[in-house]
Amino acid sequence: MRVSLVEQIHLQGVVSPELSxxxxDQALALLFPDYSRSRLQGWIREGRVHVDGKQRKPKExxxxxxxxxxxxxxxxxDSCQPEAIPLDLLYEDEHLLVVNKPAGLVVHPAAGNWSGTLQNALLHHDPALAGLPRGGIVHRLDKDTTGLLVVARNLRTHKRLVELLQAREIKREYMAVVNGLPAAGGTVDAPIGRHPVNRVRMAVVASGKPARTHYRIKERFRNHSLLDVQLESGRTHQIRVHMAYIHYPLLGDPVYGGRLKLPSGASDETIKLLQxxxxxxxxxxxxSLVHPVSGQAMAWESPLPEDFSSLLEGLRQDREEHGT
Incomplete structure (x- = not known):
C-alpha cells in the first residue's frame, strides 16, 4: 500500500536591500530556509515562483x-507504514530524536526488508515524520550494527542536519573488535565504492568517493583488538571496508570478515563465545552535534549491548587464563 501525503505551500517575501x-534561487534560499536550494530551483522551473507577478529563471x-x-x-x-515496534529513545524534543538502535533492526525499507524497520517504528511514534524524506532519518547504521542515530522531526531540522553531516560537524564515534593486533592507531584514507564484481559489497576502489576513518587501540587481547573508531566521512560499510582493507577485519563480519580466527589454545568456552x-x-x-535550532552543543552515549559486553569479558578472561 502506498500513501500520498500532500501539503499546500503558500509563502511570500519582499526582496530586502541585503538581497539586491x-x-x-539564492534569494529564495535565504527567504525560505526550511527548503533546500535544489527543491526551490525545481519549483522555480515548474513556474511555481512569481516575482512581481512574473515567472523568472533561477539565475535571474x-x-x-x-x-x-x-x-x-x-x-x-511512501510505501512505509507505521508499525508498533519498540524504540529506545535517548533524547526527544520538537526538532529531533536520538535513537539507540539494537542489532537486527534494519534502518529503512529496502529489497528484502519492506517492513519491520526503524522507519516503520518512527512513523508509529510520530506520524508527522511521513512528510519527511525517509521518515527524518539522515544517516544510517547497518542492520547488525548497534548504537546511536539522530532523526529530524521537521524539514528545517532535516535540512540543517544534512548540512552538518556534509560539513563533518556531526561526530560519530564507534567501538569495534577486530581480528589481529595492529601495532598502533592510525588513519585509513581510501575511496569507497561498489565492488567491481560483487555489487552487493563495497570496496576500496579508485573511482569511489573519498572516505577517511580514524582508529586508536583501546585494548589488546591475545588475537583481537578493541578499537575506538571515528568517522570523518560516512560511506556505506565504511568502517567494515576500511578495517578489512588494512587486514584487520571486524570480528564476526559476515561479508568482510573472512574466516573466524581463534586464539591458540583457547578454551571450549572461548571458542563457543566467538562462534x-x-x-x-x-x-x-x-x-555529538550542535543542536540545529538552539545552537547548544549536545552529546549522547550508548552503553554496550549485552552481547558485545559478554564478548569483551570472554576475551579478557581468555587473556588472563594464558597470562598475557
Missing amino acids: GKRL KVWPGERIVLQAVLESV KFGRQALHARRL
Missing part, C-alpha cells in the same frame, strides 16, 4: 522591493 543583485537577479510569491505542493509518496557472535562487532557509542 542575488540570483533568484532580484532587486529591492520586488515581491516574491511561492505557491507549491509538497507531496510525499556464537554472529554479527560484526561494531557499536556506535557516541554522537
Whole structure:
C-alpha cells in the first residue's frame, strides 16, 4: 500500500536591500530556509515562483522591493507504514530524536526488508515524520550494527542536519573488535565504492568517493583488538571496508570478515563465545552535534549491548587464563 501525503505551500517575501543583485534561487534560499536550494530551483522551473507577478529563471537577479510569491505542493509518496515496534529513545524534543538502535533492526525499507524497520517504528511514534524524506532519518547504521542515530522531526531540522553531516560537524564515534593486533592507531584514507564484481559489497576502489576513518587501540587481547573508531566521512560499510582493507577485519563480519580466527589454545568456552557472535562487532557509542535550532552543543552515549559486553569479558578472561 502506498500513501500520498500532500501539503499546500503558500509563502511570500519582499526582496530586502541585503538581497539586491542575488540570483533568484539564492534569494529564495535565504527567504525560505526550511527548503533546500535544489527543491526551490525545481519549483522555480515548474513556474511555481512569481516575482512581481512574473515567472523568472533561477539565475535571474532580484532587486529591492520586488515581491516574491511561492505557491507549491509538497507531496510525499511512501510505501512505509507505521508499525508498533519498540524504540529506545535517548533524547526527544520538537526538532529531533536520538535513537539507540539494537542489532537486527534494519534502518529503512529496502529489497528484502519492506517492513519491520526503524522507519516503520518512527512513523508509529510520530506520524508527522511521513512528510519527511525517509521518515527524518539522515544517516544510517547497518542492520547488525548497534548504537546511536539522530532523526529530524521537521524539514528545517532535516535540512540543517544534512548540512552538518556534509560539513563533518556531526561526530560519530564507534567501538569495534577486530581480528589481529595492529601495532598502533592510525588513519585509513581510501575511496569507497561498489565492488567491481560483487555489487552487493563495497570496496576500496579508485573511482569511489573519498572516505577517511580514524582508529586508536583501546585494548589488546591475545588475537583481537578493541578499537575506538571515528568517522570523518560516512560511506556505506565504511568502517567494515576500511578495517578489512588494512587486514584487520571486524570480528564476526559476515561479508568482510573472512574466516573466524581463534586464539591458540583457547578454551571450549572461548571458542563457543566467538562462534556464537554472529554479527560484526561494531557499536556506535557516541554522537555529538550542535543542536540545529538552539545552537547548544549536545552529546549522547550508548552503553554496550549485552552481547558485545559478554564478548569483551570472554576475551579478557581468555587473556588472563594464558597470562598475557
